[in-house]
Amino acid sequence: MMQEAQELLKKALALPDKERADLAGSLIDSLDDTVDENAEAAWQEEIVRRLEEVRSGKVKTTSWNDVRQKGRTLLHGR
Numbered sequence: 001m002m003q004e005a006q007e008l009l010k011k012a013l014a015l016p017d018k019e020r021a022d023l024a025g026s027l028i029d030s031l032d033d034t035v036d037e038n039a040e041a042a043w044q045e046e047i048v049r050r051l052e053e054v055r056s057g058k059v060k061t062t063s064w065n066d067v068r069q070k071g072r073t074l075l076h077g078r
């Protein structure tokens with residue numbers, strides 16, 4: 001990393017969490033050249049589809065405690 005970038009990083013890391021998150025989002029957005037005009041609509045359709053599956057009973061939800069325990073088991077092999 002170049003000296004200027006290192007200095008910017010040091011300053012950025014000193015920012016409060018919210019400001020660092022906003023800065024990170026802006027930097028990531030600046031790298032994304034292509035904008036999919038249909039992405040938002042596609043996500044809305046997916047959300048509606050998944051919600052209908054849950055409401056109809058086609059899929060079952062999992063409690064946060066079960067998800068957390070499964071994650072711990074996978075991470076720690078217990």
